[in-house]
Amino acid sequence: MGTSGKLADVFPAQPDGRVRNSFRFLPLSLCIAAALPVHAQGLDDDWRLCPLEDAVPPFLDAPEPVGTPADRENLPTDIAGDALDASESASTVFQGNVELTRGDQFLGTDQLTYDSETGTYVAEGSVRYQDSGMRILAERAHGDQETDRHTIEDLRYQLIERRGNGGAEKIELQGEQGLLLGSTYSTCPPSERGWELRADRIDIDTEEGLAVARQASIRIGKVPVLYVPWLMFPIDDRRRTGLLWPSIRLSGRNGFDYEQPVYLNLAPNYDATLSPRIMTERGAMLGAEFRWLYRGGRGILEGAWMPTDKLPENEPERYAGSRTPPTDDRGTFKFNATHALWGNWRAQANLGWVSDPHYLEDFSNSQYGMSAWNIRSALGVYGRGRYWDAGVMADHNQLADYTLTERNLRYDRMPRGYLNWAQPVGDWFEAGINAEAVKFQHDVRDEGSRLDLKPYLAMPLEGPSWYVTPKLAWRYTAWQLDDALAAANGGEDSPTRSLPITSLDAGLFFDRQVEIAGESFLNTLEPRIYYLNVPYEDQAGLPRFDTNPMTFSWGQLFRDNRFTGPDRQIDANQLTTAVTTRLISEEDGRERLAASIGQIHYFEDSRVTLNRNQAPLERGRSAWVADVGVAPGDRWTINASYQWDPKERREDLISLRTRYLVGDTGVVNLGYRYRRNLAEQVDFSFLYPVSRDWSLVGRYYYSLDQRKLIESIGGVQWESCCMAVRLVARRYIRHRSGELDDSLRFEIELKGLGSAGQKSGELLRRAILGYERDDLYLVPPSSLDSDSFDSSLDPIP
Incomplete structure (x- = not known):
């Protein structure tokens, strides 16, 4: 296949012998993009049920795309065909397997007629176009290169980069303007046309990246279910001001609920969305969102406001006797932003607010969405390095549950500073410190401040089948209390606590090969001990700001405190013994069985409690803790946890x-x-x-x-x-x-x-x-x- 020497008379060759930019490619890909009012949607959908079927199968004679669409203007256009007829007139006819290629573009046809004087052309017979994004098959294409007018008739297309196919009766182009007649689009394969979008006419403007569809409809099967007489939509990735997809709901509480988001493209790096909402049983509401992005950070500000909510009037029994009934103006506010400072430091804010404690329940239909009983706002500066992390921050809690009172809220930390550092020292040791300084504030509870320092020195020793880690820590905690809180805690306004914490963590690893039911496994046996010693110090007079008991579990067997927060540090003389065994398939490396059991032996009573009325933890043995995970096959997974108290002879957890x-x-x-x-x-x-x-x-x-x-x-x-x-x-x-x-x-x-x-x-x-x-x-x-x-x-x- 080739061309004769007369090709250079019609399309002048360049010094390297190649014909460059002699024929303008039809901008079909831009036209087809205009038929897609669902641009950039559906990227995350599940297409597993789809057959391997294309509306336009791959072209066997098309070369692999080269480069990207942005490279096309700088690449040459090559033309080839079985025969070339250049008569005395200006018309040139390429016949038989005519191919035009430029970068990622390919155009093939049976016959191409070009008039070099008028700039007109006609492509007839199996017109095939392909680029990196789509394939197109048409019956005929003709146009005028000089006036940049083009017409493509009776075409079908198949998207390549994302799912979608369709067709059009005719496409007419002039410059950056275009017109599609009788266009269709669907993500369904041709043999299973579950739905299809049709439009009688689509006017496109590729320079502005916009299109207007007229007489558009969505069909499910052959039945039209939605008709839109006029619709404007984008045809490229540029963001534009306009309407987003609405949300329509129907419920007994809200009535007919319609929300219509309006997108505002304000600048390349920030935008906004307004969301007016109408609830026929409750009234009107306005939501808004503002987003921004820059080199050093990003953020989002959003909220909603409802001037008059009829729900308290419609359901007065719901709010009868409430200490905090809803206000006339109801709303919510959220602010989340982060900003890079210097080195490893960043500033971060996460703020929230609601108008009343009923708000989350009244505006949520989710059981989990209503489980938030407080709204925590935090603002701070944080840093992280190889061996450390630190921060200075403040947080505030707002009540969001009308069944509770302000006294139930946690303390605000205004401010809080912390530092965690751990680093190897020489070849044998690891040194570190956990430090925190907090000022606690509360609207209805007594206030105070706390400093907690916990330096430590550990000696991690290990081999291929064993490890031993002795560790010595010292915990010093000091409080500064207001007069009321000091009086409630024994009259001392500056109590302190200082005590050592000694621990030893050691374990062994044994393994062997076993065969079960004809399958080979690696079977491990991993015994472990953890000894903890902390002397007793009377802490009954110390305040309790943020300390609660931890849930007893497998992880609790190896911690040095059974309380969260530094307000209480347990006294301990105890030893944990535990063992884990595993079955790991040697065929695929999957863990088929993991079974663990452990228990704490208390050599002495643990007398530190949260308050004076709580009984101490008596000497003896804790509950047995057992965890089992089994995967007998690729489809079954079984996990079980069990806790048995030998003293009371009862189950604590199943x-x-x-x-x-x-x-x-x-x-x-x-x-x-x-x-x-x-x-x-x-x-x-x-x-x-x-x-x-x-x-x-x-x-x-x-x-x-x-x-x-x-x-x-x-x-x-x-x-x-x-x-x-x-x-x-x-x-x-x-x-x-x-x-x-x-x-x-x-x-x-x-x-x-x-x-x-x-x-x-x-x-x-x-x-x-x-x-x-x-x-x-x-x-x-x-x-x-x-x-x-x-x-x-x-x-x-």
């Missing part, structure tokens, strides 16, 4: 969690948890695929000790390659009022386009562990994201 993976997408979870004097609960959840497209979802979460339902979910979902439909019924207990609430969610998701109805994916992901295969959590994820209000587990009594 926890059982099992998970079974069904097929490629399904999962079944069963959990049981019992903690003496606190809770006994059972949790069963599942995603069960009935067929390739249909699956059942459900959860039953029940409190056995209170004989009360916590949450139940039941639903059905249908999912195909490019579309999903979910119908989910839910009943859950409201965290504060204890009332049961019901909801019915219906959602239609068009993958790559968006969804209509109440979104159920996040609800099911939180309720069903492993709902998404990439998220096989053993602990339920919180519905609050990382920027949400900080909530502590328990208030201070």
Whole structure:
């Protein structure tokens, strides 16, 4: 395949013999992009159910794309064909396997006619275009190079970089302006056209990056479900001011609930979003978000304001007798920002506020979203190096639970400074210090300050199958109390505590090869001891600012304090003995079994308690702590924890969690948890695929000790390659009022386009562990994201 020497007469050659920029490529990729009002959406959708089918199959005669679209203007255009007919006129005809290539672009056709005097051309017969982003197949293309007018007829396209395909009856271009007639778009394969977006006419402006669709409709199957007479949308990655996808809900409390976000593109490095919201049963609300980004940091400021909420009027019994009823003006505020300072230091702020303690419950339909009982705001400067981390900060707590009082709030730390340093010293030792200075403030409780210093020296020794780490620490803590708090704690306003902490941590590693049921394993045996000695010092007169008991668990066997915070340091003369064994598959390296058991032996009574009324910890043995994790196959996972008190001859804790993976997408979870004097609960959840497209979802979460339902979910979902439909019924207990609430969610998701109805994916992901295969959590994820209000587990009594 080649061209004759007459090619140079029509397309003058450059000194290197190649024809450069002699023929302007049709800007088809820009035209097709204009047919996609879902630009840049659907990147995270699940396409596992999609067949390997393209609307436009790969062109076997097309070369691999070279370079990027940005390189095209600087690259040559090569033309080749089986035959060239250059007559006495200005018309030149390329026939048979005509190919034009430039960088990542390829244009192939059966025949190309070009008039060098008028600049007109006609490409006929199997017009094929390909670049790094898409493939296009058309019947005919013609145009005028001089006036930059182009027409492409009867075309189909297939996106390459992201999923999507469609077609158009005709595309007309002139310069940066264009017109598409009878265009379609879908992420579904041609053989399973679950949904399709159609538009009778789309006017495009590639210079502005905008398009206007007229008479647009969305069809599910062959049935039109949404009609839009006029719609403006972007066709490239540039951010623009305009409307975002609305949110539509329906509930008995809010009525018809419509929220329409409006995006404001203010500058390249900052923007804003306004979100007016109408709730027919409650009134109007305005939300706003402002974001910024610069070389040294980023931030987000967001809030919502509702001038008049009719909910207290509609449900007066909910607020009867409340110490803090809702105000007329209700709202929330959040600020999160970080800024790089110098070296390893940064400034960070995370601030939050709500108008009243009822706000989180009244504006959330999530059981987990309402569990935050306080809102913590923090502001500080933080640093981190190879051997140290430090910070100076302040925080404040706001009450967000109307069932509690201000006295339940934790102390504000105004300010707090801390330093943690640990570094090897020579070849044998490690030295370090944990230091903290805090001033505690509270609106209704007594106040004071505290300095805590804990330097230590350790000698970590280890070999291939053993380790021994003796450690000596000294803890010095000093308080400065106001008069009222000093009087309540024995009359001393500057108490101190100083005592040594000695520990020894040692362990051995044994391993052997075993064969079980024909499979080879590496079996380990890992005995461990931990000795702790801390002398007794009377701490009954010391204040309690931020100290609580830790939950007894496997990790507690190897800590030097059973309390959080420095207000209490246990006295101890105790020895922990523990052993762990593992079975590790030699075929794939997976841990099939991990079993651990341990216990603390108290040689003396531990007399330090949180308050004078609490009984000391008597000498003897602690509860046995056992943890077992088993993975008998690729689909089963079983985890169990058990605590047995030999003195009282009773269980303190029983926890059982099992998970079974069904097929490629399904999962079944069963959990049981019992903690003496606190809770006994059972949790069963599942995603069960009935067929390739249909699956059942459900959860039953029940409190056995209170004989009360916590949450139940039941639903059905249908999912195909490019579309999903979910119908989910839910009943859950409201965290504060204890009332049961019901909801019915219906959602239609068009993958790559968006969804209509109440979104159920996040609800099911939180309720069903492993709902998404990439998220096989053993602990339920919180519905609050990382920027949400900080909530502590328990208030201070």
